Amino acid sequence: MKLDLTEYKAKMQKSLDSYSQNLMTIRAGRATPDVLSKITMDYYGTQTPINQMAEIKVTDARTLTIQPWDASTLKGMEKAILASDLGIPPQNDGRVLRLTFPQLTEERRRELAKSISKMGEDAKVALRNIRREANDKVKAMKKASETTEDEAKLSDKEIQDLTDKNIKEVDRITDDKTKEIMAI
Numbered sequence: 001m002k003l004d005l006t007e008y009k010a011k012m013q014k015s016l017d018s019y020s021q022n023l024m025t026i027r028a029g030r031a032t033p034d035v036l037s038k039i040t041m042d043y044y045g046t047q048t049p050i051n052q053m054a055e056i057k058v059t060d061a062r063t064l065t066i067q068p069w070d071a072s073t074l075k076g077m078e079k080a081i082l083a084s085d086l087g088i089p090p091q092n093d094g095r096v097l098r099l100t101f102p103q104l105t106e107e108r109r110r111e112l113a114k115s116i117s118k119m120g121e122d123a124k125v126a127l128r129n130i131r132r133e134a135n136d137k138v139k140a141m142k143k144a145s146e147t148t149e150d151e152a153k154l155s156d157k158e159i160q161d162l163t164d165k166n167i168k169e170v171d172r173i174t175d176d177k178t179k180e181i182m183a184i
Contacts, residue, residue, distance in 0.1 A: 001147050003155040005162060008134045012127055012166045019123035019170060023177050026112060033064065041080035043073065050077055059098075066090070066097040104181070112181045120174035124167050131163040 024034035033056040040047040050056075054068040054077065068074050078097055081090045090097040104112070138155045141147045147155070 001141070002151045003134065003138050003141065003147070003159070005134070005155075005158060008130055008159065009162060011130045012162065015123060015126045015130065016166060016169055016173075019119065019126075020173060022119055023116065023173065026116065026177070026181075033058065035086060036064075036066070036081075039080050039084045039086065041073070041076045043076070050080060053077070062101040062103075064099040064101075066099070067095065071095070109181050113178045116174055116177050116181065120170050123170045127163055127166050127170070131159055134159045 021037075024032070025038055026035075033051060036051050036056060037049060039050050041050060041053075042048075043053060050066065053070070053073055054066045057065045057067075059065045066077060068077060074092065074095075074097065078090050078092050081088075081097070081099070086099075088099050088101060090099050135156060138147070138152050138159070142149070142152045
């Protein structure tokens with residue numbers, strides 16, 4: 001019996017999706033609401049993401065406008081943004097917060113490219129760990145005589161092909177984001 005790869009395909013896809021989501025939070029000199037997706041604030045005892053508590057609009061290429069649905073949360077949002085690693089102080093006019101993204105310097109672009117590259121390597125490590133988990137399962141099946149030598153080799157090849165395909169996708173996503181950063 002050959003190993004069913006459905007579970008491992010799903011895990012690898014989840015790793016790819018997570019990597020893509022993490023890349024969206026990288027500030028690339030352009031205003032994007034995704035940079036606020038990981039910033040949370042205390043709202044009645046619960047850590048709540050800012051993007052779930054306000055209307056966030058891109059007013060121009062470098063400006064985000066954050067208008068809370070509950071005006072009493074404006075100060076808390078401002079504090080949460082200041083405490084985050086975003087590095088952009090919000091401007092508070094009493095009703096809305098404005099985030100103005102500065103132009104990226106060449107040095108900052110290189111730093112971001114390095115950071116993206118490291119995140120890509122971490123994503124590849126996660127994929128390889130899933131591969132190892134699948135290979136261990138094949139070995140266990142072989143040891144328990146649930147599969148033949150030929151089926152085990154075929155399963156190993158399919159696992160490696162799946163891993164290679166996903167690693168190529170990580171490389172493509174990394175290259176695309178790096179080009180986007182360097183082109184700004």
